[in-house]
Amino acid sequence: MLHFNSSNRLRHLALAAGAVGVLGAATPALADTVLEGETIRILGIGDPVFQVMQKIHGELEEMAGGTVQLDVRPFDVLRQQVLLNAQNDLSNYDLIAVDLPQFGEYMSFLTDLNPLIEANGYDGSDFHDVAWTGAQFDGAQLGVPLQPHPEIMAYRSDIFEKYGLDAPQTHADVLAAGATIQANEPGMSGVCWNAARGTALGQTFIMNMGDFGAAPIDMEKIGDDFNMGNIQPENMRPTIDTEAGAGTAAYLEALMDVSPPGILNMAWDERVRVFAQGGCAMTYIWSGRSAIYELDESAPARGNVGYVPHPSADGSPNRSTLGGWYLSIPTNIDPDRVDLAWKVIEWLTSADMIAEYTKHGNCVSPRKSVSQDAEVAARCPSIPAVDQMSADGFIAGWQRPPVPEIQKIVDALGTEMHQVLSGDKSSADALAEAHRLVDREMQKAGYY
Amino acid sequence: MSQKSEARWTATVLVSPAVLVLVLLNIFPIAFAVYISLRHWSLASPNPPRFAGDFNFAELLVDDRFFNSLWVSGTFVTLGVVIQLLLGFALAFVFNSKLRGLDTLRRLSLLPIMTMPLVVGLVWFYMLNENFGVINWFVTLFGSERLPFLTERTLAMLSIVLADVWQWTPFVTLVIFAALQSLPEYVFEAGRMDGLTEREIFFRITLPMLRPAIIVVLIIRAIDAFRMIELIFMMTKGGPGGATEVLPWYIYTTGFLSLDLGYAAAMAVTMIILVTLAAQVFVRQIADPGKN
Numbered sequence: 001m002l003h004f005n006s007s008n009r010l011r012h013l014a015l016a017a018g019a020v021g022v023l024g025a026a027t028p029a030l031a032d033t034v035l036e037g038e039t040i041r042i043l044g045i046g047d048p049v050f051q052v053m054q055k056i057h058g059e060l061e062e063m064a065g066g067t068v069q070l071d072v073r074p075f076d077v078l079r080q081q082v083l084l085n086a087q088n089d090l091s092n093y094d095l096i097a098v099d100l101p102q103f104g105e106y107m108s109f110l111t112d113l114n115p116l117i118e119a120n121g122y123d124g125s126d127f128h129d130v131a132w133t134g135a136q137f138d139g140a141q142l143g144v145p146l147q148p149h150p151e152i153m154a155y156r157s158d159i160f161e162k163y164g165l166d167a168p169q170t171h172a173d174v175l176a177a178g179a180t181i182q183a184n185e186p187g188m189s190g191v192c193w194n195a196a197r198g199t200a201l202g203q204t205f206i207m208n209m210g211d212f213g214a215a216p217i218d219m220e221k222i223g224d225d226f227n228m229g230n231i232q233p234e235n236m237r238p239t240i241d242t243e244a245g246a247g248t249a250a251y252l253e254a255l256m257d258v259s260p261p262g263i264l265n266m267a268w269d270e271r272v273r274v275f276a277q278g279g280c281a282m283t284y285i286w287s288g289r290s291a292i293y294e295l296d297e298s299a300p301a302r303g304n305v306g307y308v309p310h311p312s313a314d315g316s317p318n319r320s321t322l323g324g325w326y327l328s329i330p331t332n333i334d335p336d337r338v339d340l341a342w343k344v345i346e347w348l349t350s351a352d353m354i355a356e357y358t359k360h361g362n363c364v365s366p367r368k369s370v371s372q373d374a375e376v377a378a379r380c381p382s383i384p385a386v387d388q389m390s391a392d393g394f395i396a397g398w399q400r401p402p403v404p405e406i407q408k409i410v411d412a413l414g415t416e417m418h419q420v421l422s423g424d425k426s427s428a429d430a431l432a433e434a435h436r437l438v439d440r441e442m443q444k445a446g447y448y
Numbered sequence: 449m450s451q452k453s454e455a456r457w458t459a460t461v462l463v464s465p466a467v468l469v470l471v472l473l474n475i476f477p478i479a480f481a482v483y484i485s486l487r488h489w490s491l492a493s494p495n496p497p498r499f500a501g502d503f504n505f506a507e508l509l510v511d512d513r514f515f516n517s518l519w520v521s522g523t524f525v526t527l528g529v530v531i532q533l534l535l536g537f538a539l540a541f542v543f544n545s546k547l548r549g550l551d552t553l554r555r556l557s558l559l560p561i562m563t564m565p566l567v568v569g570l571v572w573f574y575m576l577n578e579n580f581g582v583i584n585w586f587v588t589l590f591g592s593e594r595l596p597f598l599t600e601r602t603l604a605m606l607s608i609v610l611a612d613v614w615q616w617t618p619f620v621t622l623v624i625f626a627a628l629q630s631l632p633e634y635v636f637e638a639g640r641m642d643g644l645t646e647r648e649i650f651f652r653i654t655l656p657m658l659r660p661a662i663i664v665v666l667i668i669r670a671i672d673a674f675r676m677i678e679l680i681f682m683m684t685k686g687g688p689g690g691a692t693e694v695l696p697w698y699i700y701t702t703g704f705l706s707l708d709l710g711y712a713a714a715m716a717v718t719m720i721i722l723v724t725l726a727a728q729v730f731v732r733q734i735a736d737p738g739k740n
Contacts, residue, residue: 076705083491197687262578264599264688274579404492408706422688
């Protein structure tokens, strides 16, 4: 069963409250020995977990007993900084934030953490398997999960109940429920999603292509999933202009009919805010962003939201795309600072700290122990829902393959598909052109 | 040392700091951009940069997106600058009249120029937003459907132009107003004594005398509008389709999102050449007004 209603789960979790340790309330005990007066330099992203760190910066430094130099950048600037920093003889940062699909691009200048993990007896088994193994390439552990979260579907359980609708499991369910609600609920549209031109729509395309059990490049298939850990040059051929690509384009075109006004300019937090205020009955959402309404007492959506994995195309398995952030150590770090960097990773990714972040607006927990904490679950109902999806194997990362050209793929699709949704181009032409552009990039890169 | 060579030496010393700054801040970056444009240079690629000859420029010639962005830039510059000139001109004449209360209004009208372009983009994005926007709220008050200001091709372009016009019309007003204030009164008196009507005075005296100021403001605004990126970044990201994808936005996404520095530099160099050529036409008008 793929249905996780927040109110039902809350009741169960409240009963279990006494059985589970209240991790979130504890102040990290080991923290005051972490920095011992030293300075740690972190290059982070303007996503919830780092925004929380900025918010509680004073407390963080007090906990760690030293200076936390936190350089928080927007996504694109962060990528430039990481790539430029990699060219330095000595890294300007001890820790850098890495998005899951970026490991392919960065792997040559990220430290293998396995020796540190072994030397310090670090236990990674508390992390969701898919999150922990997502940073493994050729046997090397390149990062530790800090804020990995999947893109899932959030829906208004109260509205669905009102119209006798089941939680949406497939594309057809989404379209049917969206049409019913849009026709009967004044001021409420069916689905909010990322349709803005560029990265937003490009990512939407490849994640929805994943709903057809297909990846944007020709990766090796393993069961219902793909081999992400060993992508070879022959796997780099685009698979955009295919049946799955056409199906994805058709679904996105159909979604337009059950979307709110201004959908062609909607992206990221805006879709969640419109959903939070009752503008949509469903939204595709990075689970961590559920804090926008779950922690806002005035939001009509608060407490009335159910969560399901990314609805699939009929007949395909449900797979939600895993994304989000890891902490990694660059290879050009001053060798004398490696131990300090590792100690900070241990501290910032500890169960205590993950629970602490949820108090301040980061509804993500890659750790099972924190996900089962009743207080955390009550605060962020999406966390136990994602925990369950992870346990059921509904989360995967192959939809956005970790290859250096991933941004080119996203950009080509985000540009071409926007012309389709704007009515300027046929989907067949757009798919062919996006396929051609990606193919040219791969040839330019010398893969074939 | 003769007096002449001493004067030359002094002039060289006095000018050299400015020349040095010019070389460091203008000439070197342009030369370096040309250098990058002749190479395959991608930050995202594990391969080191290598010589590409004219490859990047040849790619431009078959790139529909590049030509679309040029067309969009041209449309935006033409629409924006023409409207700003007409409005700015009219406002300058209003402010130049002796009506009471205009001093305060004139000072207030300068406020948009002082606002950061990114903030202007953000404010207009929210005002025109189809879900939250105040303008659409007014539209629905009158029983009309919400208008797709940022997601329909023509409206999106007009919305960007509107935001640009809002911010920069006061600048045009300011320059024309200053020029109007500096016109000698006796010329107009002579015109009236010669029996010219007000209409003839405007077209035969005022307008020709304002010509240098108009051309200067035209050059400044056209160049500025051609390199505008902030409004696109905040309001449309170049959409819908490619309807508002101006050339600087395409360069930005190529260089800083796809990290293809070679191709982005080739576009930037082409853009510099185009802007310089266009500016030269106007600069000649100022340098040699006698020809017209």
